[in-house]
Amino acid sequence: GEEITDNLRTIRTLPLRIPQDPDGPPAPDLLVVRGEAFIQIPDFEKLNRILAENGEKTYVNPRNTAAGSLRQLDSSLTAKRPLTLLVYQIVSSSETSPATQKETLTYLGDLGFSVPDYDYCANLQEVIDSLDKWDQMRKSLEYEIDGVVIKINDLELAGSLGVVGKAPRGAIAFKFPAQVVTTLLEDIKVNVGRTGVLTPYAVLSAVEIGGVTVRQATLHNFDFIAEKDIRIGDRVMVKRAGEVIPYVMGPVKDIRTGSEKLFTPPQYCPVCLEPVEHIDGEVAWYCVNAGCEAQLIRNIEHFVSRPAMDIVGLGIKIVEQLAQSGLIRNVSDLYSLQKPDLLALEGFGDKKAENLLEAIAQSKSQPLARLFTALGIRGVGEVVAATLASEYKDLDDLREAALEDLENIPGIGPNIAQAIQDWFELESNQVVVDSLKKAGIWPEALVVDKDGAGKLPFVGKNFVLTGKLQAYSRNELKEILQSLGGKVVGSVSSKTDYVVVGEDPGSKFTKAQELGLTIITEDDLEQLLAIPPGEVKGA
Missing domain, CATH: 1.10.150.20 (5' to 3' exonuclease, C-terminal subdomain)
Incomplete structure (x- = not known):
């Protein structure tokens, strides 16, 4: 959700004009693509060598360096980092897009984008052979990978499978086995999560895994500790899941000395010291005290996050300030904050306080x-x-x-x-x-009567949005349709009831015409929204 356009312009592998080759395919009027920015290993090593020679702090690994580089507020700093970009997907286009993943990568390459290496596999055995090949090759690649994404080549078929939450059913990630090391388990401590779940974690003697120094690792839950017979003082095997999250696999029992200590789950919350609860049949242990400070901060952080109330400018640091100062004891206290309250906090001036209060006030209108x-x-x-x-x-x-x-x-x-x-x-x-x-934070949806009267007008209706909308942003329209019982999906299929078309619609519009679906403009949609509940007809 961060604006990084100026930073992306500094990436040399990203063409500022397409097609890069005058003899390449003509570019559509509108093209939205998706890709991944990263730093190649030789470039990362060169960057660190230069920093060391200048007496500056070096970086730990390419992954975190790339992420931090993209988020720089000063694009001139980003320009000094050896970022590269691989593009692999067309999100939307004003012209008909290629019908397959393979054709998409060829087309993007012809336009001048750098695209990832790939194998086309005609059957599952070829997929398995390809995975073995990439697992063997990954150590010799000039960039870090933790696996391979397997995609259905036919984009129409892949799109028709839909999504689970945010994950498309037409693609799956295959993760390679992670590097495993051993180190000393110095202690076991417990975190309290946003929902009150107590999660144990390992305090380790520092160990390097894949270029990252690891001092802590997850232990999943208390049952895992018991099942694996993990003890404080053990030599434990540790690996990084997906080359990112370190976790303890289990102890090396053969080298125990007898000084190791058994771990007992806490009976009291380590933060608020109130009794914890363990429900029979569940793995998790809970702190049920809603006033627990650990939960309070995480609850408020979640409450104000982008998918929730989306209060801009209220990050974790300010949440901690508000909680620790006693200004908020639950999420509703956000709406009673006054300007003098904020001005008393470190780092707040008039403008910052006014902007935050305005963002909090705007959140009252969220659906x-x-x-x-x-x-x-x-x-x-x-x-x-x-x-x-x-x-x-x-x-x-x-x-x-x-x-x-x-x-x-x-x-x-x-x-x-x-x-x-x-x-x-x-x-x-x-x-x-x-x-x-x-406090007036009381949004209402249309009433769904049990006898069917007053039924939401778009229950069971699937919508696809394409083109540039004038009266709404895509998120606004999506939330309106969902509040009326509709479902907004990302791809056109025979199950689509309505395709809402804005300016310069892309391939979804063409496909909707081919399938004979109901295509409506924003004006048509406004008329639909005015139809009494129960009278909306299917396509």
């Missing part, structure tokens, strides 16, 4: 699905929140919902249904809901 997401109920992410917002009018409606009714909603299983009920049963959470209502 119900975002508020459901923001509450931080276990299992309720963006997809589940949108489903709930199509079934319940407001927070009161949801907190009064019967467990059986929740379980019967498609996509809401018994675990999520129970988590919703458990959340609303906590008195401290009831206080939060009532405080939000008092």
Whole structure:
């Protein structure tokens, strides 16, 4: 979500004009592509050599250096970093896009983009052979990889499979076996997560794995520690999952000395010292004190995040300031903050305080699905929140919902249904809901009557958006359609009910015409929105 356009212009492998070759294919009027920026190993080593010669601090690994370089506020600093970019996908285009992944990569290459190396495999055995080849080759590549993405070549077929949450069903990542090292487990400590889950982690003697110095690693949960018989003082095997997250695999039992200590799960929260709860049949242990400071900071950080209430400018550092100063004890306290409160905090001046208060005020108009997401109920992410917002009018409606009714909603299983009920049963959470209502943070969806009257007009309808919209941003229109029961999908198929077309529509428009689907403009959509519930017809 960060604006890095000026920084991207400094990447030498990214053409500023396409086609780069005058004899290449003509470029469409609009082309949106997706790619990945990174630093090649020889370039990274050269950068560190120059920094060391100048007496400056060197970098640990190419991955983090690339990410930090892209986020520089000064593009002249980014220009000094040896970034490169590989482009692998067309997101949208004003012209008909290639029909296959292979043709897409060829087309992008012909336009002048750098594209990743790939193998085309005619069958699964060739896929397996290719994976073996890349696993053997990865140590000799000039850039770091942790696996291979396997994609269905036919883009129409891949798109028709849809997505799970945000993950497309037409592609899957195959991760290579990670490097394993051993080191001393000095201690086991416990973190408290946003939902109150207690998670153990290992404090390790520093060890290098794949160019990264690791001092801590996850231990997953307390059952894992018991099953693997991991003890404080053990020599343990550690690897980085996906070359990113370090975790303990287990102990090297053969070299135990007898001085190792068994670990017992804590009976009290390490942060607030209140008793913890362990539900029979569940792996997780919980701190159920909603006033626990560890949960408070993470709850508020989640509440204000982009997928939730999207309060711009309220990052983790300011959240910590507000919590530690006692200005906020739950998320509803955000809406009672005053300018003098903020000016008393370090780093706040008039303008910064005014901007933050304005961002908080604007969040009051967020739709119900975002508020459901923001509450931080276990299992309720963006997809589940949108489903709930199509079934319940407001927070009161949801907190009064019967467990059986929740379980019967498609996509809401018994675990999520129970988590919703458990959340609303906590008195401290009831206080939060009532405080939000008092503060005016009370979005409402259209009522879904049990007898079908007042049914959301777009329930069961699939929408695809293409082209440049004038009256709405894509996110705004997506949230409007979801609040009315509709589902916005990324690709056109025979199951699509409406294709909403803006200016310069791309290949989705062409495909919709070929399939004979219902194509509507923004004006047509405005008329649809005015149709009484229950009268919207399918394509």
